Amino acid sequence: MNNPRTVCILTAGIGSRMGESLANSFNKAILPINDQAIISQIIANFPADSHFVIATGYLAEQVRDFLTIAHPDLHFSFVDVPEYTGKHTGPGLSLSYCRELLQTPFYFVSCDTLWQADPALLAQEENWVGVAALPAEQQESYCNFSLLEGNVKAIYDKVAYRGQEPVKSFTGLMYIRDYQSFWHNFQPHRLIKEEVQVSNGLSGMLSAGLKIKALDIRWTDVGTLSRYKEQVLKYSNYDFSKTDESLYIQNGLVTKYFVDEAITANRVAKARLKPDIFPEITEQKGGFYSYRYLAGDTFYNRGSLNSFGKLLEWLEQQVWPTTADNRNIKALCKKFYYDKTMQRLEMFFKKHGESYRNEAFCVNGRPLNPIREILARLNWDELIDGEAAFIHGDLQFDNIIIKDDGRFCLLDWRQDFAGEIKVGDLYYDFAKLYGGIILNYSYIKKNLLSYQEQDNNIEFNFAQDYLSSSYIRTLEAFIESKGYSVSKVKQLVALVFLNMAPLHHYPFDKALFFLGLSRLTATLD
Template identity: 35%
Template sequence: MTQRIFIPTAGVGSRLRHLTSELNKSLISVADRPVISHQIDFFPDDSEFVIALGFYGDLVRDFLHLAYPTHKFIFVEIDNYRGAGSGLSRTLRQCRDFLQKPFIFLSNDTIVQTAIPENPSNWLGFSESPVSDAYRSLNVKNGVVSSINEKSHHQVGSVPYIGLAGIFDYELFWEGLEDRQTSKNSGEVSGLTNIVDKRKVLAHQFSWYDTGNLASLAHAREAIASDETLNILEKPKEAIWFVRNNVIKYSADKQFIENRVSRSQLLQKFVPQISSKTDYMFCYKKVSGEVLSKCVDLKLFKRFLEECRVFWSVTDLNGTRLNEFRSNCLNFYWTKTEKRLHQFYKKFGIKDREQIINGNQIPKLEELLGRLDWKLLSDGLPGSFHGDLHFENVLWSKTDKRFTFLDWRQDFSGNLKVGDIYYDLAKIFHGLIVSHENIINEKFKILWTEEEINFQIQRDQILVDCQKYFLAWCVSNNFDINRIYILTALIFLNIAPLHHEPYCFLLYALGKHMLAQPLNPTKQGTEQRSEGSRPKESNIIEGLNLGAGFDWKYPAWRGVDSLNGEYLSENSSLELQNDSIKFVYSSHFIEHVSDTVVTNLLQESYRCIKPGGVIRLVTPNFEQIHRALIENDIKYFSDIGFLGRPEWKLFGVDRSIENVALHWIANYQNFVTTSENIEEWEEGWYRGPPVIDKQLVREKALELDTLNFGKWVISNVPEQHFKNGGHINTFTFPKLEKMLQSAGFTEISSLDCGSSRSNAMAVFDKKPNRERVSIYVEGIKAI
């Protein structure tokens, strides 16, 4: 008889906190594969699975189709899986039509390693683990369950119920579940209790692991791990799973997956070929071999480097393509580092400061970064690239005598074909300094105070030997080891906010320490890099970013958000000489100020820009937003990544398409702040649209053109909050064209995201979810 198993995956998994912010809890990794994979593999392949979907249910469905293409799955989408009225009881009722036969109930955070009873019967699973108030418990006598205890109502001799049950008398189960008074918050237990009361229910002991909270998940990972478990450091919004003979890569970013798949074709001689994909995952057949970290010796490492020389096919660039490559390098090294450091400081509440690190007085990181010659770093070596080239991402097949590269990067600052070969060299170097295995096994120490940091990393001798050979090899092959050293330091700083404590602090301290302490290449045949020889950052200003934010920085650019403590206004002077800069850029700023302010800033920009210089304005595409509202196109707003803010519900504002569209046109905030980040809001804080009757919104949207509709919506913003930083203006291309022409600019045109007359400005467009919601308009100051 074919077994039918019910697994409810609809819930949000809030007890796992950050791990389930963008991933269903059934997909959390344990020993290189998701929890639900451990569950599916526990049953015969001809079993039938009823899967309740809810929170990120599309990811659960995609994974199961990729990993188990021949299995039979019945997917049921739950209409309400979070908030009021949600819960396991509701989920079960919605799956009732597919469970009208004996079935097994399996909680989606339960992993067991004991055989299921073969004979169809009523039974409940328990463990010999100590009873905890986190779980319900069973009273068992002579192998038969006499009753089920609610959490914290245990009796002497009770054993923990593990969320696993064989339900033979399914009619009695549904009868108990329909007693809504008792089943409202008790999930499957109300149905099971009805069976216990009326039938013999056996107690079956299992070897059990709970994955439903952070502590028990950590225990499960440690207990289930084996010598075959790989050294994979967990990353937010990413995962890689090994299921049977397949490897499945997941990312929360669609473009990430699309680019990875595209690059697999470009690198096909060196990487596995992808067999199938979805929006957020792709799959390829597992390649035979051993990761280089587990089999490397000096002879094999030398062979690996020679393979890399073949892989790194240098691309000859000139003119525009060379300038684009250098711009990509600058964005990849400078801009990304600034962004990641800001993320690190915010995430851990740390400030950049002078510190003693391992006994050395180290200045602020801002000062260290200012000493670097960013122009030199950006003049990289263009060619084919991997992007994450370290030992855990390289397989060696003794049988085939070949290397296979894994987990390649999706792009290099947006370019799929050409990256900086020096970045791959730096990734190799970073892996020789810090091995994943030693981090996972906690073979490092870090003591951190505000004034002093001390760290120590245990290193295997083979990695020390490989590093020594690597530096000598780089010198003999005319690679600049100082450049590799600096980029390696930047890599440690960049990945610091992406990892767990205390490893994240080690990465930060190591990166900062490396920037401050020169590489000693005495035995490598090169001159030692000294502090005094480092070029200082240029004071020449080439461009101005209007409305950049208070902490925005970029080499040879100035960000302007206020002048002399005052916000930009109709009277602001940009305090630059006439014809002194090449570029002015502004993104998602002008919709926050009035037409008179915009007119003044355009005139000031024209005054400051040199003849032949370019101005680029980016603002919401209000015509497209207006059209999406009229056409009720909620997918448009979903694709651009905005369907409302969490705090709206505190003010009775729902996430309807009307309110989402109005938010883009005329949002306001009822508090004064210099930051737009209010994810950690307090009660009473609000940023969102004015409250307007939805039917009236619909009528006005059809009656008025885009600009007049915008004016009408803006007129509903509460007067006392009008200047608190929200959207108070709308633009179309004709309106911007007229305003730019009035300021003196010519050759006004609307361009695509990332497409510009200046590579220096195209790089700034790369903000997530902005492309579809924005228009990009440029003008030139005639020569």
């Protein structure tokens, strides 16, 4: 096959099997696995000169924005599918909307189908469907084929097969050479389980006497939340994914996405205020922004005591200076420290129950008062008396890159401080830097965390870098030498952990809560 291939990928469905929280925020096709979107992994299995026909419906703009920003050199045609949810819709209907662009031999791929790339598969020039053997109890959820000498004999779509001969299930991947017969026999009003299925055209091809080969492929279905999470955990020992943002690294680009497009806009605006400390933004589209992948490594992996001293000097000279008006810093700090902390704690109590608000706990052998009593001891007037600075806002070692040329660059900066882009509280950067030394997030990603809870007795532990104590001593000496309060930084570190807790999955969320609680108690005592 010498002509560019035509590949149709369906992304129109709402992805209800992914669970409400994910489905509300993401089109299934752009969910990341190992920092690559599902649809990007599908695209990578075809030649770069292919013509990709993308059926869009649910969160269509999200899919279009992602593909154009993450794959700027590929040829896409987007087809709007106005009917993508409810009765009488389905993958067959979405495919039929692409009919005009599929008047040529074409590949069809469901957006939740992943398979191991195989050049021999693309070399096949006959009609074929990708198949796999599934347990009988799962077959009713799929389109199934009975086979004769390696060809499809009969189709049993979304029904329990009662015959004697073995069947294999459709993987969501096929090649249609005889496209004219496929479309001639396609019945867009024929329903199976109240949906229009892709098998409509295949059944007609069989009735017309055409052969359809069945090719076994190594296939992964990521169309449900459990199967998707299973794949995510193959590449990471801990699931750090969030329901309102995602990260992609592919084609030499880093692409970041936020459901709230205002966050993206503010991040881009902030990066352009000090372009020498952040990566250069190459493009922004909707909730996405991208920049070139940096040659270097995180401070967690490449840092040393010597480079830490240089980092503090660089932060003081290049990052923190600001000419912004600081008259409102107290109001900003109150909103950011007090108001946000109370909101985040309510999220945690809603997630895990009122007992965490009202009861006393014993944490790693130390009795602690209820959190409401501990928070009442805080001197909020002192905490909100901030020091105006231009801040990063999430200054932990995973977000600090030491480039191959030895220079520093900051990633994943916070978009604002209580709504302000140009100014924040210097103490917050101190606290995030301090907290990231205590709690090594690169180790958490490797699941080097233990957590046990029995009644109100909590035991948790986590791995720390051998240089952690030295980093802490160096940072505390730096803070004191500049006339700032180490005690105040320590209190804010505890609040940082408490604020992070509701945003993460179990057991990291509870470990963060009790780490914050125990450190706040120790600091106040």
